[in-house]
Amino acid sequence: MASSEENEMYSKQWEGCMEIAVQTARTAGQVIREAFKHEKEVSTKSSPVDLVTETDRLVEDLIISSLREKYPSHRFIGEESSAAGEKCLLTDNPTWIIDPIDGTCNFIHSFPMVAVSIGFAVNKELEFGVIYHCLDENLYTARKGHGAFCNGIQLQVSKETDMSKALILTEIGAKRDPATLKIFSGNMERLLKAQVHGIRVIGSATLALCQVASGAADAYYQFGLHCWDIAAAAVIIREAGGNVIDTSGGPLDLMSRRIVAAGTVEMAHYIAREIQTITYERDDHNAN
Ligand SMILES: O=P(O)(O)O[C@H]1[C@H](O)[C@@H](O)[C@H](O)[C@H](O)[C@@H]1O
Numbered sequence: 550m551a552s553s554e555e556n557e558m559y560s561k562q563w564e565g566c567m568e569i570a571v572q573t574a575r576t577a578g579q580v581i582r583e584a585f586k587h588e589k590e591v592s593t594k595s596s597p598v599d600l601v602t603e604t605d606r607l608v609e610d611l612i613i614s615s616l617r618e619k620y621p622s623h624r625f626i627g628e629e630s631s632a633a634g635e636k637c638l639l640t641d642n643p644t645w646i647i648d649p650i651d652g653t654c655n656f657i658h659s660f661p662m663v664a665v666s667i668g669f670a671v672n673k674e675l676e677f678g679v680i681y682h683c684l685d686e687n688l689y690t691a692r693k694g695h696g697a698f699c700n701g702i703q704l705q706v707s708k709e710t711d712m713s714k715a716l717i718l719t720e721i722g723a724k725r726d727p728a729t730l731k732i733f734s735g736n737m738e739r740l741l742k743a744q745v746h747g748i749r750v751i752g753s754a755t756l757a758l759c760q761v762a763s764g765a766a767d768a769y770y771q772f773g774l775h776c777w778d779i780a781a782a783a784v785i786i787r788e789a790g791g792n793v794i795d796t797s798g799g800p801l802d803l804m805s806r807r808i809v810a811a812g813t814v815e816m817a818h819y820i821a822r823e824i825q826t827i828t829y830e831r832d833d834h835n836a837n
């Protein structure tokens with residue numbers, strides 16, 4: 550069992566990587582902010598509502614090429630590289646898990662909820678996360694064991710355990726077939742019948758998860774997001790004192806495409822019990 554000093558020394562070696570992640574996210578945010586004002590060239594991926602633009606691809610290439618130059622032995626999992634056929638394989642190697650534009654549909658519609666998300670894992674453990682809201686320039690950061698911050702101000706999750714006092718966030722995901730929509734709306738209906746204060750869908754999983762970390766929302770749940778939506782946000786929520794679990798109530802499974810996050814463990818498990826599963830293929834379904 551490593552001593553706390555050994556753990557701290559181990560964790561400190563990634564501090565430099567996190568500083569580079571912050572610089573990289575800020576640079577990427579500038580590119581996105583500039584492109585936000587202009588016409589976008591839109592194409593689709595897994596469904597007619599799973600959208601991507603030339604800026605998503607450009608920004609991911611910029612991020613990965615600059616990181617790979619600094620860290621040639623590290624591995625990279627990126628949303629658009631994955632869409633182009635690269636395998637989502639999480640190994641023990643230091644791995645950067647990147648969503649170049651989270652909220653692409655918002656970006657296309659010039660709806661101002663757009664973020665860059667950079668997560669980092671070693672030995673399959675999430676070490677740090679950086680999420681940059683490109684338009685309001687809020688930078689969310691967290692390194693394991695060192696707290697979570699937004700523009701340097703420490704974050705603390707909500708302590709709410711009462712569902713009838715909860716503000717809950719979710720996202721729709723890319724599947725829109727009748728059976729999926731029936732389960733999606735059924736989940737919302739069950740929570741609304743539990744008299745929650747409200748449910749919000751803002752179109753960016755990472756920024757919604759940052760609202761849980763900041764205490765502005767009490768919980769988040771989703772089926773259909775990806776490891777690059779989850780990785781950075783999971784560290785930020787945990788370091789803000791929150792809980793991130795699987796929708797089954799078990800431990801978070803980064804590649805499972807499902808999540809429940811909440812300020813309190815009671816809230817997390819209540820939601821996990823209330824919601825019905827929507828099945829998506831795992832991110833690592835073709836990795837082995
Ligand atoms: O594709 P981007 O990176 O914009 O990520 C979004 C997903 O596309 C949505 O399905 C999902 O529901 C979330 O909105 C997520 O943020």
Ligand SMILES: [Mg+2]
Nearest residue numbers: 628648650651
């Ligand atoms: Mg994206």
Ligand SMILES: [Mg+2]
Nearest residue numbers: 648651652778
């Ligand atoms: Mg995303």
